[in-house]
Amino acid sequence: MTEAAIIDALLTFLPQQNTAEDDFNRLALAIFAYQFEHNSSYRRFALQRGRTPFTVKHWRAIPAIPITAFKDLTLSCHDIEDVEAVFMTSGTTGTVKGRSYHPTLDVWKCSMTQNFRQRFMAGRERIRMGILFPDNTTLPNSSLAHYLTLAKHTFGTADSAVMLNDNGLDWDRLFAALEQAEASGEPYALLGASYSFVHLLDELQRQGRRFALPEGSRILDTGGFKGQSREIEADDFYNALTHALGVPREQCINMYGMTELSSQFYDNGNVECPSVKSGPHWIRTRVVNPLTGEEVPEGEIGVLVHHDLAHFNSASALLTEDAGVAVEGGFQLLGRVTGADAKGCSLAMAEFLAAAQGAQ
Known part of the structure; x- marks a missing residue:
């Protein structure tokens, strides 16, 4: 699909009230194929993982990039000199800020x-x-x-x-x-x-x-x-x-x-903390072990991975540095990762950089 076709598909998909899992999966795979073709850093990382549009058949298998990659690499399918908006992370003075490029804000x-x-x-x-x-x-x-x-x-x-x-x-x-x-x-x-x-x-x-x-x-x-x-x-x-x-x-x-995403999560109030957060039908969240990338059982703490179809211009699958736990109705956000999970995120980032920069 072309960029224009991806945008049209999203502007049709997002307002729908009832969507099936198959509809999400088809669009997720189409966007992965688009990003694989037009985002060279992401393509090299996916290839190192043995993931291509020909081998990936389900959105859960789409490789997620570490969130800190946005600070080190230009992750855009579109020419960054011809975009409507550039959103930057609120890094402290002297730190490199992550950049998210939006060809259109539609x-x-x-x-x-x-x-x-x-x-x-x-x-x-x-x-x-x-x-x-x-x-x-x-x-x-x-x-x-x-x-x-x-x-x-x-x-x-x-x-x-x-x-x-x-x-x-x-x-x-x-x-x-x-x-x-x-x-x-x-x-x-x-x-x-x-x-x-x-x-x-x-x-x-x-x-x-x-x-x-x-x-x-x-x-x-x-x-x-x-x-x-x-x-x-x-x-x-x-x-x-x-x-x-x-x-x-x-x-x-x-x-x-x-x-680094184009969608937001909300809770239904904060009668109890931590509250349960969930997203719209065009985003999915997994809770994983960052060392293996495998999902942890519901109720166990891991690292949040978000698959946001609306973030079509870079990579829709994002490995965060946020700890969380999957619960009925969504997930609980538990703060930044520490210990082994933090080490796992750092190793994932090193692996991504080595692949994206063409290293062996």
Whole structure:
């Protein structure tokens, strides 16, 4: 299939309400064949594994690239000088940032909006939003900035706003919006990085303030704290949000995503932690032993591998550095890998680099 045919197929597949496993498998194999042909680094790695479009008959056998490969290699089927967007990881100063190239954002936007509507909007067409993160004009290479900007544009009311000024979070504007929501009784949504909410909780405590947002109000947090704030255990974090803002834990949704994918995972609230996360019908997750690549039994801890059809331009199968466990309805995210699993991820990366660079 050509790139245009892949894009057309995805834009047809993503909005479908009911899809069979065979449909996912056929499209996954077609995208693997496309990536095998047009991504030379990935092709050499697949060949070293003895995997080709002729030998791979099921999506589970498609080789997954280590996530850190995005920092070391250009992984794109399309000419990187002719792409609509380049998303970069939020590495610390002085570190190499991973890059994800998007020839068009049509598929990425379709993936985000279809999934967000189902998992966060809870049947509402629009809701007033306060965004606790810069927009995509300020951070043009941030996938999270694009995600939140698209959420506000597609699902936010006209009076939704980014609650930032030159000094960071705009407390006066944000608290005025929260006061108005309390008075009006209209549901309100706060969305941002997890660490932004820590700053909000700290400021509320400093000012001795609390809010009771109306029924139907929702919170979406994403990512970890990344050294941008103090660390808070998940239970304490969501208890503090409920106490400070009046939003019950079942309406506090955590989104799990990454620059190296084009789709996101959500939970159904955080009544219990760790919550169970799941994705849309165009993504599958396996939990593996990184040393062998074999899946571990359900209930055992391993490393998450995601197969994201929407990420068609580089490699749709991704070996993360996230520990997790498969459970009924999805998986639980347990943090970064350590010990033998971390060593296994490092060895997988060394193997990938050796193959991708043509070494023996």
